[in-house]
Amino acid sequence: METIRPTKGTRLHTFFLRYLLFLSLGVILLVVLLLCLTMFALSTNIVLPANYAETQISISRDRIATSSSVTADMIPDLVDYAVFSKEGKFLAGNLSEKEAFKAWDVMKKDQAQGITQFYSFIERENEICILRYYLVPQYRSAIMRKYLPNPQLLDILLFIIGVITIATVLAIHFGRKLKKKMFGLQEAIEKIQNQNLDFTINPSGIREIDEISISLEQMREALNNSLKQQWESEQTRREQISALAHDLKTPLTIIRGNAELLQDTDQDDIQREYNNYILKNTMEIEKFTKELIDLSKMEKNIVREKTSVKTDAFMTEVEDQMRALSLEKKLQVDVQKETLPTLILIDEERFYRAIINVIANAVEHAPENGKVTLAVEGAADTIQFTVVDSGCGFSPRDLNEAAKQFYRGDSSRNAGNHHGMGLYIAQSIVQSHDGTLLIANDLSAGGGKVTITIPTDFALA
The missing domain is CATH 3.30.565.10 (Histidine kinase-like ATPase, C-terminal domain)
Known part of the structure; x- marks a missing residue:
């Protein structure tokens, strides 16, 4: 039977490096796709750029500063506002009173931004208008702003989901491929477990797996030779026992026949006792011989019809x-x-x-x-x-x-x-x-x- 030969197959680490390479390419393609989607959303105004609110404030600044009063229609989209007197009294705006005074404190500290928000201050004749905005991309649609995470967070979520999906798909693909490579090895182990040593392991193409297969093949060959020798020795033993049992039948029959003939002769008590010993033990040996012959027949595994x-x-x-x-x-x-x-x-x-x-x-x-x-x-x-x-x-x-x-x-x-x-x-x-x-x-x-x-x-x- 042919045995597997060492091959110059792929190293196992190369196999996993291919997985990492495909994963990296998948991540790069995912990033490119997300960038393209983002550019498309920006170009079609589905998503507004991060500085959209800041730009609109610059456009509306003069109007807000010179108008007789500040109204909501003057305030750009994506911007919240609060109007204070010079003394710091909250007069109007769509910010809550708490948020408005927080914006006032930021202005007093001469800061243009809070922790997460940015502020713009417009001096009026007797008032100060404070505008609050965010430097992040935003959806133009109010419905989308209400029900979807902001575009920046959405991109991050899509990136994470995409990476997990790519990694999972590639892991399944490479896992199946590796399982296919190891199928011959697994099949060989199962056959050995089932005491079937008549098989050949085909090369897998991966050097480490083939090295294990070679060792397993050598073990199979040694085990097969050992079992063959054991079987031949056992077969010889059975044949010897069977032959011995058959050879014993003839002298036992002669001994028993003569002992039975002696019973019909005139014997004293001692002679009769000894003769009975001979008969009894001869019958016992015959019984044992018959069991040996029956056992020998059974161990030959002769198939008999039921x-x-x-x-x-x-x-x-x-x-x-x-x-x-x-x-x-x-x-x-x-x-x-x-x-x-x-x-x-x-x-x-x-x-x-x-x-x-x-x-x-x-x-x-x-x-x-x-x-x-x-x-x-x-x-x-x-x-x-x-x-x-x-x-x-x-x-x-x-x-x-x-x-x-x-x-x-x-x-x-x-x-x-x-x-x-x-x-x-x-x-x-x-x-x-x-x-x-x-x-x-x-x-x-x-x-x-x-x-x-x-x-x-x-x-x-």
Whole structure:
């Protein structure tokens, strides 16, 4: 498989510098656009220049100074006024009395401006007219002046909104572009998480990302080789176990056959006792060998066809075997069935083996004259088999490891005559049906509880 090679792609900082360059160009274009709009507004008199009021005051100054009285129609637009006597008495104007006396104080201090306003003073024969104005652009329309911020503030707001918009649009664009560049890297990580090591990472065009991709590719290759070696080693181990189990069958059959023949001969008590030992342990080894062969077949992941099985008939076989297994210990058998589907789609032989393995485990750990319960319940999306025994229950370690291969449990629950493969085989079969096997303790019975659940994909109503 080809691996990614180092490329002379773009540096990551160059990628971000491009973003800053485009952002700067966008801001410059925004400033030019706002300037053009401002010039257009000024040229069409939609917006009046900042010195408009000051110019109009210069034009109207002589008229205000020489007229018999000051009236509102003499005062230019955008200008407020107040008329005082020489002694400082407020006579007329559209300024409030408070604002008028503030303007008077500014005049007395010989200032032409206050904090934010500008003032012009016109001497009349017996009066003084004070005009207040602002050196900022203003709208010609009174309605616009009432409802809109002044043009200067509006330009600032439009500039801020424009910069934010440009930055956001460019960030989205460059973000998507960067995400596209990193897609191969992200896809590779997801495939490794899903244990899929058969892939190639395409160059992104950005040097730093490609360097990470090269490291990831090297890790993938090393991991793939390691897993391949591990798989080959595991496969060899399975084949050796399977071959050994098959090789043991012939001598075991011979030993058992001869031991059974010896039982038909005249033997004293000691000879008969020794012969029984041979038979008993030979049968135990045969059972263990059969489990090894079954385990070997399962671990080869042979795909077997599932068939529609009548639930009632299947349950009858399970119940019969459950009662047969319980006879030796004189166990009470309780079978509960609720809302069962008519058919279940399963590999009947293997799924039957899984259920019986769980039941056999419960029987093994139940005390003499105890009780074993099998509860089967169909639901909207699952069918569930729960087996409970009246034994001492699973230890904390058992709860975590009881379904592991060759785990035989602690002495409190281990009867000594099993090989730690029953629940492991059951779990493997259940998983092949896309189901789950959960191990717990039953609070009411006090014993162990094993629950098998398969989805309704395998249950037909």
